[in-house]
Amino acid sequence: MCEAAPLGGIMPMTTKTGIDVMSVNLLMQDETSPVVWRGPVISGTVQQFWTDVVWGDVDCMVVDCPPGTGDVPLTLFQSLPLDGIIIVTSPQDLVSMIVAKAVNMAKLMNIPIVGIVENMSYLKCPDCGKEIKVFGESNIDAVAAEYGIPVLAKLPIDPKFAALCDAGTIELCENDVAKAIADAIEAQPMRAELA
Secondary structure: OOEEOOOOOEEOEEOOOOOEEOOHHHHOOOOOOOOOOOHHHHHHHHHHHHHOEOOOOOOOOOOOOOOOOOHHHHHHHHHOOOOOEEEEEOOOOOHHHHHHHHHHHHHHOOOOEEEEEEEEEEEEOOOOOOEEOOOOOOOHHHHHHHHOOOEEEEEEEOHHHHHHHHHOOHHHOOOHHHHHHHHHHHHOOOHHHHO
């Protein structure tokens, strides 16, 4: 559980490699308790993560939102100085509708789109190396082209990646996919340059 800072505010948890992290789950007395909050409470909590957490000097802050275009992304778009968003999706047929909603919301709120990432894109056979499309053929390239968004990565289903997540050491993941996403984030103009 997180602690209060000496002069006020909330101290984030720090990962094994020194990355500060904040989550609603870190504020709960019992990590298995459900978070049953309505929109206004969720929105207020999101704002407090920006205003009340003692972040210190950070080069880049990543905010992971729940899927969709609901209260959390709306609050972020309205209250945080965002340099851009990355749309994360999966290879199901409904992807074009979900991406369209996210793109239209970002455009409506004047938030730049860095690119799109397809999660669970394929599974690589450990014996022959063939890519198996577990969820069917992807249409992410066509959807991205329709909206003029670059595809940053197609992430595989990878047990090694899952093991890093479970161990709390996901930042140790090094591969070409992670590098492509990091490069796109670093190339994104800062908000001051956009004005």
